Amino acid sequence: NHPIPVIAIDGPTASGKGTVAQRVAEQLGFHYLDSGALYRLTALSALRHEVPLNDEHALSKLAEKLPCRFTGDQVWLANENVTNAIRAEEVGNTASKIAALPYVRRALVGLQLGFRQAPGLVADGRDMGTVIFPNASLKVFLTASVEARAERRYKQLIGKGFAANMANLLKDLRERDERDSQRAVAPLKPAEGAHILETSRMTADEAVEQVLKWYAAVKRHA
Ligand code: CDP
Numbered sequence: 001n002h003p004i005p006v007i008a009i010d011g012p013t014a015s016g017k018g019t020v021a022q023r024v025a026e027q028l029g030f031h032y033l034d035s036g037a038l039y040r041l042t043a044l045s046a047l048r049h050e051v052p053l054n055d056e057h058a059l060s061k062l063a064e065k066l067p068c069r070f071t072g073d074q075v076w077l078a079n080e081n082v083t084n085a086i087r088a089e090e091v092g093n094t095a096s097k098i099a100a101l102p103y104v105r106r107a108l109v110g111l112q113l114g115f116r117q118a119p120g121l122v123a124d125g126r127d128m129g130t131v132i133f134p135n136a137s138l139k140v141f142l143t144a145s146v147e148a149r150a151e152r153r154y155k156q157l158i159g160k161g162f163a164a165n166m167a168n169l170l171k172d173l174r175e176r177d178e179r180d181s182q183r184a185v186a187p188l189k190p191a192e193g194a195h196i197l198e199t200s201r202m203t204a205d206e207a208v209e210q211v212l213k214w215y216a217a218v219k220r221h222a
């Protein structure tokens with residue numbers, strides 16, 4: 001048993017992990033880890049340096065020495081603010097490809113564990129409860145229909161000034177779901193003991209409320 005609590009929130013793309021995890025962290029005064037951002041940063045770095053996406057060795061070196069910083073909700077790569085750049089669909093798709101490479105995943109483990117600091121951590125991604133924090137105090141698997149998720153992503157992209165097309169988004173999401181759940185290492189699946197939360201007909205705030213209730217119950221029984 002680890003003295004610093006972790007709430008692990010995993011789920012498919014655009015299920016609301018980031019939004020829900022950040023709000024839960026805020027409510028509890030916990031730190032927040034957006035593990036997907038680390039894969040996106042590695043992807044952006046690879047695209048910028050034109051590293052071939054099948055060169056696992058070079059990609060894992062990039063991941064190992066990722067010059068990234070997080071300040072509030074801003075993300076930095078070296079001295080460049082890449083908060084918006086890493087949200088582009090091309091970067092997400094590239095992230096999902098390189099995330100299937102075992103050495104890339106391994107290179108990012110230490111960085112992720114380092115986020116576990118007092119008084120606690122809320123971490124979101126694909127393998128927070130299964131691989132990175134198997135001893136998390138609470139594990140949640142957030143999900144929603146592919147249509148609901150495509151709609152959420154569409155609104156988000158338009159809001160950030162990116163172009164978006166619903167049919168393409170649906171296709172991208174299906175491909176990404178398939179890749180993330182079929183890969184050999186750390187595939188997307190609910191961790192043992194995870195609470196499943198289906199949010200197709202829920203607001204983000206309702207999902208936050210449910211997670212906080214589960215966490216309160218965990219603490220009562222501790
Ligand atoms: O926001 P969205 O769910 O689309 O993606 P993300 O969480 O930012 O992650 C981008 C990609 O990184 C995902 O498609 C996953 O393939 C990969 N990822 C992963 O493999 N493991 C994690 N813990 C987080 C992300």
Ligand code: CDP
Pocket residue numbers: 011012013014015016017018019020152153156199202203204205207
């Ligand atoms: O991190 P992930 O890719 O799973 O999702 P996100 O980046 O948090 O995006 C989810 C989007 O859907 C945000 O714009 C939320 O406001 C919205 N949303 C949600 O997160 N949860 C709901 N139950 C309903 C909508």
